[in-house]
Amino acid sequence: MHREYTYQAVLAASERIRWRVEDLIGGDKELDFSRSFMPESLARVEDLAFLSPAERRVLNQIRGHGYLYVFGLVEEFILPFVLDHARPQLHADDYRVRALLRFAAEEAKHIHLFKRFREEFTRAFGTRCEVIGPPQEIARAVLAHHPLGVALAILQIEWMTQQHYVASIRDDAALDPQFASLLRHHWMEEAQHAKLDTLMVEALAGACGSDEVDRGIADYGRIGELLDGGLARQVELDLDAFQRATRRSLSADERDAFLAVQRAATRWTFLGSGMSHPSFLATVGELRPAARLQIEQMTPAFC
Ligand SMILES: [Fe+2]
Ligand SMILES: [Fe+2]
DSSP states (O other), X not given: OOTTOOHHXXXXXXXXXXXXXXXXXXXXXXXXXXXXSSOXXXXXXXXXXXXXXXXXXXXXXXXXXXXXXXXXXXXXXXHHHHHHHHGGGTTXXXXXXXXXXXXXXXXXXXXXXXXXXXXHHHHHHOSOOOOOOOHHHHHHHHHTSOHHHHHHHHHHHHHHHHHHHHHHHHTXXXXXXXXXXXXXXXXXXXXXXXXXXHHHXXXXXXXXXXXXXXXXXXXXXXXXXXXXXXXXXXXXXXXXXXXXXXXXXXXXXXXXXXXXXXXXXXXXXXXXXXXXXXXXXXXXXXXXXXXXXXXXXXXXXXX
């Protein structure tokens, strides 16, 4: 049990953080297209040696656009899930209610943040970047799974953002300041979410019989497959956007290399970096040691 995580402490930490969407983007806070947007460990554009440095930067920026979109998309199912989790106990522990409602409000702010960044991107980039979706449909498909499965998927996503921030510090000097700031400010609030998710998983699992825990874990796997399928499609859309933006038509071999490298990079960004997070694995291990082992064995395919 994570006895060190309490609603009161998480609420207090959350209340110490204050930033607005307008502090991060808009006005004189413009995206700098002469720079990379994503940390290289997430974008992996340098592995594509047949692209020129300028083309690699364009691809990095397209991956940045995909990051904004996919994060906005996953937060579309996190927000209603957290509200549904809070609602049945609105008259119970006051700290719990306030911490969960604050969590939901922060997630609504993040959805807005990612949208505002995308608007700025779309206005300045000049080339259309297609995306998977619509987000509401993907959210519906995810939320149709067992609540414990959804909570585990959310837990993985929240820990994943911690890894993304660490990756961004490594490349900080080279990154667009606005994108680096987005990763940092998101990380600040997601650190609290990951703790609340841990408490959510424990509460849901505590109310489940043994069979239901198994079902929840199986559904966590199914949600992963669903997201993985969407990400594979997004990589194809990114390839199209890249060819349009650079007016370059890749050969069949180059396309294959592009898709293989970017598929692995996208999997690591949105799945592997969360699956391998020690805190995520610790929670799964407490539920089912065998499930933890299975995830650890699967992780190399997502690295
Ligand atoms: Fe968020
Ligand atoms: Fe979050």
